[in-house]
Amino acid sequence: MTGHVDALSSLSPFGERLRALANADGAFCLLALDHRDAMRNAFARIGIEDVSPEMMLEVKGRIADALGVQASGVLLDPAAVEWCRPRDGGVLMPLEAQGYAPFAGGRVSRLEFSAADVAALGGDGCKLLVYYRADHPPTAWQQWELIERAAADAHAHGLPLVLEPLVYRLEGETDYPFGELVVAAARDLASSGADLLKLAFPGSAEASRELTAAADWVLLGGGETDRDSFAAQLEIAMSAGARGFIAGRPIWGGALGLDETEQRKWLAEEAVPYFGRLVGITHGRRLR
Structure with a gap:
């Protein structure tokens, strides 16, 4: 997955399908909306409990309506695909089950969906x-x-x-070298068969360049990152050779506690300009 040239097809043998998830610049500017329990937890943090699947779909639909035009693609869970499918951009879908199984002080992930499920729903x-x-x-x-x-x-x-790949604290750890572990994960998994890595910001420009040396990658936007911090991280990541971003809560998290009218207003006045700012950071930086 290493090396950067103009053609997206250089990324992997599946570059043509990756092209469906990129914009005209060749940058990946994806809106993440595959949250399931994570969205319920985000609602709970602002005091909203008992969030129904229907409510989640309605909120995801409003977010997708507001931001889908700017996004090169949308990351959607299978339940939301038909409700939130973008008119133009690509669709990326998750395979993992929620949560993890504890094992030897660490965590093991599980699959819930298959590539056949993704293909049947028209995913890219x-x-x-x-x-x-x-x-x-x-x-x-x-x-x-x-x-x-x-x-x-x-x-x-x-x-x-x-x-x-998400790094985490092992059982009993009070501290851990986060940035070093992000880089180590990229180096380990560059030859795993994956076509693109979605990685947390490793803490510095130097570490970001190490990620680029290891693998083709995009920056993930976690729920703990505020909007200005994520934009600053993306500036550094793109300058270091990242291929774009896949982000959710830093973009639309502020809409969750609002009623429908205020939600649409906030998305139009806050989320849309912010997403445009992120796309602008990637503009002209990927193909060089």
């Missing part, structure tokens, strides 16, 4: 989130096997795999 690519610690062999080898299996499944259906 598969996304797999895995909890990954390169320095924890008891779980790393299990996650590696899961990734290889998911990549083979995706490729057998003509679909690319976007891999999202």
Whole structure:
């Protein structure tokens, strides 16, 4: 996955399918809306409990309506695909089950969906989130096997795999070298069969360049990152050679506690300009 040239097809044998998820600049500017329990938890943090699946779909639909035009693609869970499918951009869909199984002080991910499910719904690519610690062999080898299996499944259906390795604290840890572990994950998983990595900001421009040296990657936007911080991270990541971003809550999180009218207003006045700002950061930087 290393090396950067103009053609997206250089990314992997599945570059033409990745092209469906990129914009005219060749940058990936994806809106993440595949949240399930994560969205319920986001509602709970602002005091809204008992969020129904219908309510989640309605909110996701408003977000997709407001932002889908600017996005090169949307990351959607299967339940939301028909409700929120963008008119023009591509659709990326998750394979992982929510949560994880504890094992030897670490975490092991599981699959819930298959590439056949993604293909049947007209998706353009598969996304797999895995909890990954390169320095924890008891779980790393299990996650590696899961990734290889998911990549083979995706490729057998003509679909690319976007891999999202999340580093985390092991049981009993009070601190851990986050940035170093993000870089270690990229180095480990560059040859796993995944076509593109979705990675957390590793903390610096130098570490971001190490990610680029290891693999083709996009920046993920986690729920703990505020909007200005994420934009600053994206500036650094793109300058270091990242291929774009896949982000959700930093973009639309402020809409969750509002009624429908105020939600639409906030999305139009706050989220749309902010998403445009992020797209502007990527403009002209990817193809060089």
